[in-house]
Amino acid sequence: MSSDPLYQQLADHYRHAIGARTLAPGDRMPSVRTLMATHGVSLSTALQACRQLEREGLLQARPRSGYFVCAPARPSITSIDEPTNLVADPAQYIGIHERISYVLARSQQESVKFNLGGASAAAGLYPIDALRNAARRALQRDPMLYGEAVKPRGHDPLRTALARLALAMRVQLSPDEILITHGCTEALQLALRAVANPGDVVAVESPTYYGLLQILESLGVRALEIPCSAQTGISLEALELAVRSYKDIKAVVAMPNLQNPLGSIMPDEQKATLVQWCEKNGIALIEDDCSSATADSDMALRAAKSWDRSGNVIYCSSLHKVLAPGMRLGWIAGGKWHARIEMLKFALSRPNEMLTQTAVAEFIVSGGYERHLRRLRAALKRQRDWMAQAVATSFPPGTKLSVPRGGMHLWVELPDGTSSEQVFERALQEGVYVAPGVIFSNSGRFEPCLRINCGSPRSAGLEEAVAIVAAVARKVAREAMPASGAAPVESAFRTTVA
Amino acid sequence: MSSDPLYQQLADHYRHAIGARTLAPGDRMPSVRTLMATHGVSLSTALQACRQLEREGLLQARPRSGYFVCAPARPSITSIDEPTNLVADPAQYIGIHERISYVLARSQQESVKFNLGGASAAAGLYPIDALRNAARRALQRDPMLYGEAVKPRGHDPLRTALARLALAMRVQLSPDEILITHGCTEALQLALRAVANPGDVVAVESPTYYGLLQILESLGVRALEIPCSAQTGISLEALELAVRSYKDIKAVVAMPNLQNPLGSIMPDEQKATLVQWCEKNGIALIEDDCSSATADSDMALRAAKSWDRSGNVIYCSSLHKVLAPGMRLGWIAGGKWHARIEMLKFALSRPNEMLTQTAVAEFIVSGGYERHLRRLRAALKRQRDWMAQAVATSFPPGTKLSVPRGGMHLWVELPDGTSSEQVFERALQEGVYVAPGVIFSNSGRFEPCLRINCGSPRSAGLEEAVAIVAAVARKVAREAMPASGAAPVESAFRTTVA
Numbered sequence: 001m002s003s004d005p006l007y008q009q010l011a012d013h014y015r016h017a018i019g020a021r022t023l024a025p026g027d028r029m030p031s032v033r034t035l036m037a038t039h040g041v042s043l044s045t046a047l048q049a050c051r052q053l054e055r056e057g058l059l060q061a062r063p064r065s066g067y068f069v070c071a072p073a074r075p076s077i078t079s080i081d082e083p084t085n086l087v088a089d090p091a092q093y094i095g096i097h098e099r100i101s102y103v104l105a106r107s108q109q110e111s112v113k114f115n116l117g118g119a120s121a122a123a124g125l126y127p128i129d130a131l132r133n134a135a136r137r138a139l140q141r142d143p144m145l146y147g148e149a150v151k152p153r154g155h156d157p158l159r160t161a162l163a164r165l166a167l168a169m170r171v172q173l174s175p176d177e178i179l180i181t182h183g184c185t186e187a188l189q190l191a192l193r194a195v196a197n198p199g200d201v202v203a204v205e206s207p208t209y210y211g212l213l214q215i216l217e218s219l220g221v222r223a224l225e226i227p228c229s230a231q232t233g234i235s236l237e238a239l240e241l242a243v244r245s246y247k248d249i250k251a252v253v254a255m256p257n258l259q260n261p262l263g264s265i266m267p268d269e270q271k272a273t274l275v276q277w278c279e280k281n282g283i284a285l286i287e288d289d290c291s292s293a294t295a296d297s298d299m300a301l302r303a304a305k306s307w308d309r310s311g312n313v314i315y316c317s318s319l320h321k322v323l324a325p326g327m328r329l330g331w332i333a334g335g336k337w338h339a340r341i342e343m344l345k346f347a348l349s350r351p352n353e354m355l356t357q358t359a360v361a362e363f364i365v366s367g368g369y370e371r372h373l374r375r376l377r378a379a380l381k382r383q384r385d386w387m388a389q390a391v392a393t394s395f396p397p398g399t400k401l402s403v404p405r406g407g408m409h410l411w412v413e414l415p416d417g418t419s420s421e422q423v424f425e426r427a428l429q430e431g432v433y434v435a436p437g438v439i440f441s442n443s444g445r446f447e448p449c450l451r452i453n454c455g456s457p458r459s460a461g462l463e464e465a466v467a468i469v470a471a472v473a474r475k476v477a478r479e480a481m482p483a484s485g486a487a488p489v490e491s492a493f494r495t496t497v498a
Numbered sequence: 499m500s501s502d503p504l505y506q507q508l509a510d511h512y513r514h515a516i517g518a519r520t521l522a523p524g525d526r527m528p529s530v531r532t533l534m535a536t537h538g539v540s541l542s543t544a545l546q547a548c549r550q551l552e553r554e555g556l557l558q559a560r561p562r563s564g565y566f567v568c569a570p571a572r573p574s575i576t577s578i579d580e581p582t583n584l585v586a587d588p589a590q591y592i593g594i595h596e597r598i599s600y601v602l603a604r605s606q607q608e609s610v611k612f613n614l615g616g617a618s619a620a621a622g623l624y625p626i627d628a629l630r631n632a633a634r635r636a637l638q639r640d641p642m643l644y645g646e647a648v649k650p651r652g653h654d655p656l657r658t659a660l661a662r663l664a665l666a667m668r669v670q671l672s673p674d675e676i677l678i679t680h681g682c683t684e685a686l687q688l689a690l691r692a693v694a695n696p697g698d699v700v701a702v703e704s705p706t707y708y709g710l711l712q713i714l715e716s717l718g719v720r721a722l723e724i725p726c727s728a729q730t731g732i733s734l735e736a737l738e739l740a741v742r743s744y745k746d747i748k749a750v751v752a753m754p755n756l757q758n759p760l761g762s763i764m765p766d767e768q769k770a771t772l773v774q775w776c777e778k779n780g781i782a783l784i785e786d787d788c789s790s791a792t793a794d795s796d797m798a799l800r801a802a803k804s805w806d807r808s809g810n811v812i813y814c815s816s817l818h819k820v821l822a823p824g825m826r827l828g829w830i831a832g833g834k835w836h837a838r839i840e841m842l843k844f845a846l847s848r849p850n851e852m853l854t855q856t857a858v859a860e861f862i863v864s865g866g867y868e869r870h871l872r873r874l875r876a877a878l879k880r881q882r883d884w885m886a887q888a889v890a891t892s893f894p895p896g897t898k899l900s901v902p903r904g905g906m907h908l909w910v911e912l913p914d915g916t917s918s919e920q921v922f923e924r925a926l927q928e929g930v931y932v933a934p935g936v937i938f939s940n941s942g943r944f945e946p947c948l949r950i951n952c953g954s955p956r957s958a959g960l961e962e963a964v965a966i967v968a969a970v971a972r973k974v975a976r977e978a979m980p981a982s983g984a985a986p987v988e989s990a991f992r993t994t995v996a
Contacts, residue, residue, distance in 0.1 A: 097841050108650070123645025131644045132637045135853070139630045139637075146629045146824040147621025152606070182680060182847035189846055193716075198696060211845070218691075218845035326644040328851050343595050347709075347716035348687055349680035349847060353826050353854060355633070 004268075005299055006041055007048035014049065018058050018069055029059055029067035056296075057385060080400040080413045083206075083227030083235065087242045090201045090222040097217045100210045100439045103424070107433040114465035117435035119260070120325035121408055121455030125379055127363070127372045131324055134359035145354055153342065154180025154331075155357035161364040162317075162331055169292065170306035171315065177333050179342055180352050184290045184318035187332040188253070189215050190344050191314040194337040195284040196221050196250040203242060203252045205234045207411075207440035207449070209260040209288070212253060224249065225443055230402035230411060233259055233266035236273060243281055251284040257292035257301040261411050261440055261451040263404020265295070268302055275307040284337070285313045290330070293322040293373055295406030296381050311336030319360060321408070322376065323369065327356045380408050384454040387466070391452070394470035396477035408455040414448040414473055417480040423450060426472045432465045502766070503797060504539055505546035512547065516556050516567055527557055527565035553794075555883060578898040578911045581704075581725030581733065588699045588720040588744065595715045598708045598937045601922070605931040612963035615933035617758070618823035619906055619953030623877055625861070625870045629822055632857035643852055651840065652678025652829075653855035659862040660815075660829055667790065668804035669813065675831050677840055678850050682788045682816035685830040686751070687713050688842050689812040692835040693782040694719050694748040701740060701750045703732045705909075705938035705947070707758040707786070710751060722747065723941055728900035728909060731757055731764035734771060741779055749782040755790035755799045759909050759938055759949040761902020763793070766800055773805040782835070783811045788828070791820040791871055793904030794879050809834030817858060819906070820874065821867065825854045878906050882952040885964070889950070892968035894975035906953040912946040912971055915978040921948060924970045930963045 004012070017023045030038065035046040050067050053059040059067040107117055139145060153159065159175035166173050181187040188211075196202055198220030204212060206225035216223045224242055227235045234254050243249060254274065256266040266274070278285040285304065292301045305315040314337060318330035329352070334341035345351075363369055387410055388403045398415030414420065420436035427434055437449030452469075456462050502510070515521045528536065533544040548565050551557040557565040605615055637643060651657065657673035664671050679685045686709075694700055696718030702710060704723035714721045722740055725733045732752050741747060752772065754764040764772070776783040783802065790799045803813040812835060816828035827850070832839035843849075861867055885908055886901045896913035912918065918934035925932055935947030950967075954960055 097845070101841060101844075118647065120647055123642050126645045128641060128643070128645040132641070135644075136634055136637055139634055143626060143630070144621050144824070145626070146633075146822040147624045147626040149616065149618055149823040150826065182850075185845070186847040197718075214841075214845040218842050220695075324644040325647040326642070326852060328648065328848055343599065343712075344716050346599075347595070347683070347712040349684040350826060352680075353851075354824060355853065356851060 007045045007052065008297070008299070010035065010039060010041060010045065010049035011052040014053060015056070015058060018053075023069050025069050025071040027069045028065075029053075029069060031066050055381070080230050080402050080411065082229050082231070083238075087224065087226060087238050087245065090224040090246065096439075096442055097214045100214055103436065103439050106428055107435075109428075111431055112428065112433050113431035114461060115433045116453050116465055116469065117433040117451065118453050118455065119408075120321055121376065121380065122457060123325075125376055125455070125457075126324055127368060128324070128326075130368055130372075131327075131359055131363060134362045135355060138355055138358040138362065142354075142358070145358075150351040150354055152346070152351050154178070154352055155354055155361055157365070158357045158361035159331075161361050165364065165369075166303070166315075166333075168300035169289070169303040171303050171333075172306075173315075173333050177338060179332050179334065179338070179345055180357060181318075181330040181332055181345065182349060182352060183320050183328040183330040184288060184316050185211055185215065185330070186345075186349065187316035187318065187330045188212060188286065188288060189219075190332055190341045190348065191284075191286045191316055191334065191337075192216070192219055192221060192251065192253075193344050194314070194334060194340050195286070200250045201246055201248055203239060203249050203283075205254055205259060205262075206443060207261055207437065207446050208253075209255070210435075210439040212288075213439075213442065223442065225441060226252075228259060228262060228264065230262040230264050230404075232270060233262075233264045234274070236270060236277065239274075239277065243283070249281075249283050251286050252278055253286040253288065254304070255288045255291070256304045257289055258295060258404060258407040260288075260291065260407075261409055261435075262402055263407050263409055263411060264402075265301060265405060266304075271302065271304040272307045275304050275313060279308075279310055279312045286316065287313055288316050290316070290318040291321055291407050294377060294380055294408065296377060297405070298374060298377070301406075305333070308335065311338075314341075322373065323360065323363075327360065329356055329360060377406070379457065380406070380454065383457060384408070384410065386458050387452060387454040390463070390466045391470070394467065396474045398477070399473075408453055410452045410454060412450045412452055414450065415477050415480070416448065418448045418473065418477040419480065420446075420448055420450050422476045423469065423473050426476065427469050430468045430472070432468045434469055505543045505550065506795070506797070508533065508537060508539060508543065508547035509550040512551060513554070513556060516551075521567050523567050523569040525567045526563075527551075527567060529564050550795075553879070578728050578900050578909065580727050580729070581736075588722040594937075594940055595712045598712055601934065601937050604926055605933075607926075609929055610926065610931050611929035612959060613931045614951050614963055614967065615931040615949065616951050616953065617906070618819055619874065619878065620955060621823075623874055623953070623955075624822055625866060626822070626824075628866055628870075629825075629857055629861060632860045633853060636853055636856040636860065640852075640856070643856075648849040648852055650844070650849050652676070652850055653852055653859055655863070656855045656859035657829075659859050663862065663867075664801070664813075664831075666798035667787070667801040669801050669831075670804075671813075671831050675836060677830050677832065677836070677843055678855060679816075679828040679830055679843065680847060680850060681818050681826040681828040682786060682814050683709055683713065683828070684843075684847065685814035685816065685828045686710060686784065686786060687717075688830055688839045688846065689782075689784045689814055689832070689835075690714070690717055690719060690749065690751075691842050692812070692832065692838045693784070698748045699744055699746055701737060701747050701781075703752055703757060703760075704941060705759055705935065705944050706751075707753070708933075708937040710786075711937075711940065721940065723939060724750075726757060726760060726762065728760045728762050728902075730768060731760075731762045732772070734768060734775065737772075737775065741781070747779075747781050749784050750776055751784040751786065752802070753786045753789070754802045755787055756793060756902060756905040758786075758789065758905075759907055759933075760900055761905050761907055761909060762900075763799060763903060764802075769800065769802040770805045773802050773811060777808055777810045784814065785811055786814050788814070788816040789819055789905050792875060792878055792906065794875060795903070796872060796875070799904075803831070806833065809836075812839075820871065821858065821861075825858065827854055827858060875904070877955065878904070878952065881955060882906070882908065884956050885950060885952040888961070888964045889968070892965065894972045896975070897971075906951055908950045908952060910948045910950055912948065913975050913978070914946065916946045916971065916975040917978065918944075918946055918948050920974045921967065921971050924974065925967050928966045928970070930966045932967055 205228035424436040437446030703726035922934040935944030
């Protein structure tokens with residue numbers, strides 16, 4: 001049985017019907033009374049479901065006539081395909097950091113006028129004034145702030161506030177089970193060092209967050225890329241296949257909620273299965289949950305950690321994307337490895353500075369964080385919808401697209417044979433940065449893909465930037481067509497992959 | 499030829515004469531005119547030398563009679579012995595982190611009323627108000643501070659300011675050769691990861707900073723302990739012996755200026771020799787220079803890095819001890835490994851937050867940092883002298899002591915057979931924390947030693963704390979005497995050392 005609220009289950013049901021064209025554009029949606037009678041739900045549940053679909057742009061309310069199915073917003077876009085269950089050989093990354101660094105360094109050139117490749121939203125979408133005021137008050141309040149050595153583990157009120165926020169994700173943690181880190185990066189670094197040694201194999205989603213690939217390379221840990229669905233996340237079947245071939249997998253690193261870059265959300269049943277499967281196979285599960293607060297629904301997504309009964313799940317999160325990109329504030333709950341992780345953190349960088357922690361704790365306790373998240377979610381949804389529409393109408397025919405139910409990215413698959421490296425290079429020449437698929441995997445499998453950031457509100461500049469990328473993509477796609485006779489383009493990446 | 503200023507060389511000369519009792523207490527010091535004639539120096543140089551010795555408590559000015567040699571301030575204290583050139587087997591630390599963590603955790607118990615084991619000065623000795631004001635101004639000035647992702651490498655003006663400060667230590671660096679880190683801990687972590695892999699051997703001073711031993715254990719790097727003199731630092735002879743036995747030493751980690759815990763300062767000639775020796779042997783030199791700004795002299799100590807011509811020296815420093823214990827601000831100049839270190843830092847924790855960097859850059863540029871250091875040095879000198887006197891008059895007979903020319907520690911060697919663990923445990927029971935010798939080495943060689951912090955101004959509380967430690971030390975020393983027939987005391991440390 002699904003653990004989603006009833007109105008969500010109802011909305012899912014009709015979303016599916018609309019997707020399958022059981023209900024076609026222009027059709028009248030069953031009335032609220034019909035829904036109540038058919039499904040045995042309350043008036044409020046029926047209304048909530050309709051409003052949810054309306055917010056998603058699937059239904060339109062007409063005064064005194066009820067809800068109607070909208071014309072599809074993305075006529076020319078197909079969802080990206082489900083992956084096949086291929087498991088690659090575990091790769092010792094040599095050079096992927098260089099490849100990623102090359103891309104990131106180019107993205108920071110002064111000639112870049114628009115960044116569509118970043119992983120945060122526009123600065124104006126964050127509560128920057130409230131946080132600065134909280135920091136000023138903290139400076140005022142504590143004269144000894146800079147004079148005394150920092151406390152281990154982090155600021156107690158912040159750890160308490162985070163433990164309370166975790167309750168919404170159904171995770172039960174005491175503040176003492178939480179350690180504040182320098183962003184999710186340090187949390188992942190700590191988690192991996194706690195469970196794996198150089199040369200060990202760790203399973204990761206494919207495609208995955210490039211920062212994870214950099215951490216793995218820096219640690220000399222070998223990554224086994226497991227196919228990941230844009231709908232349902234990491235493939236459990238592929239994991240099962242992998243464990244038969246590789247006996248020594250030390251950990252699975254996964255983002256069950258709003259996977260980066262795909263945006264997939266694992267169904268709760270699969271999250272539970274993943275947790276149990278890892279435990280049964282003696283493999284640590286490292287859960288990266290740094291984006292789940294940006295899901296469209298105000299109802300929190302459930303964390304995989306919530307099914308953990310044995311401490312086998314290491315939970316990593318951060319406030320970087322959701323609250324303040326300028327703060328490097330992450331946290332980790334290390335389960336049965338927590339003591340070792342505390343030791344490693346002490347040897348890595350000592351505890352974090354206090355000021356940011358104090359300011360953020362105050363902001364969360366005041367209720368400002370939840371209010372901010374509601375605004376951020378609405379803005380991201382609006383921006384993502386607009387961006388998806390823009391991609392749909394302007395990218396080359398044959399482009400496929402994943403439109404996630406949250407977060408700030410679209411994952412775009414250009415027509416077969418189109419090189420995202422070429423799109424990246426040529427768009428850069430015109431001042432726009434998009435993240436090419438090749439940095440999200442060591443496999444070359446995502447060569448025709450782009451991750452596009454939807455963190456900025458619609459503006460003339462953004463429209464122009466998207467138009468530039470679209471024009472470049474159309475050009476590169478045309479050139480890639482066999483008929484065009486274009487010479488193969490040389491790669492800009494000089495990467496050695498062992 | 500020494501590169502010390504002339505007045506220092508002159509002061510060294512007479513300091514030695516006084517130490518050797520060539521000039522005994524009560525003797526008249528050669529007059530300033532005699533000094534000028536004998537050594538061919540200027541009036542100002544002769545005067546500076548005398549004043550330097552006066553500041554050190556070795557000379558006393560009597561009106562119209564000139565300078566006289568003072569009665570020795572520490573009648574009952576012998577300097578600690580020079581180490582013998584024994585090189586231990588390289589140790590894979592297993593458990594030393596646990597041993598250190600046990601000590602540190604005890605030091606943070608609420609029952610601790612006085613901390614004589616810490617590594618920073620009293621909060622009031624730091625410019626806490628000026629730094630808070632600088633942080634407030636930075637918050638005011640930059641509305642986007644928390645809204646935008648942090649910049650790589652660190653805040654440009656801070657890196658420029660640090661490059662300028664390094665000039666005084668005769669180190670030539672461009673701002674681009676400097677990377678801001680989370681304290682010296684992260685800098686050392688990065689340096690070690692750049693040059694060594696798990697299982698590799700790294701030479702360290704013995705005794706050494708316990709934080710370094712923790713980092714080595716966390717990395718699985720094997721430490722080869724090289725004897726270190728309380729006067730002249732790491733033994734070059736022992737290093738030469740070590741390299742004959744171990745072909746695969748990857749790095750030497752050393753603190754040439756104000757070694758922690760001994761407080762030794764390597765003579766410049768030896769620093770130069772160390773740099774050349776490391777280069778000749780293809781061994782990286784990792785220089786930890788985080789305390790040199792607390793040396794008694796306003797004339798900066800020269801860094802070993804200043805002799806580096808090939809990029810073989812990785813220079814690590816921090817502002818933690820000298821400017822603000824509550825800021826985790828360190829930096830690294832990685833020489834020929836700098837690009838790799840930038841990569842590792844990105845994968846470790848991303849760049850540091852901006853606020854602290856902005857505030858500190860402003861403070862340094864305003865001249866506030868140099869003014870603060872002059873005050874801090876004078877206070878530390880005063881406090882160290884008082885503490886040495888207090889130890890001299892109250893610790894058990896046979897105690898030896900190193901009194902460094904800077905910093906905030908004394909290194910105390912109790913009479914043979916006295917267990918510093920026992921002193922640590924019993925002093926804790928009376929509310930005072932001192933750092934026992936066993937956390938500064940894996941060898942057990944420093945069992946009778948204590949590191950005592952002199953970072954706090956003299957006060958009734960401090961006097962009481964020292965009296966408590968002295969009484970405990972006398973008691974433990976008496977019990978350790980063979981005649982006493984005391985049963986051997988069980989160790990509080992359950993450490994497995996492979």
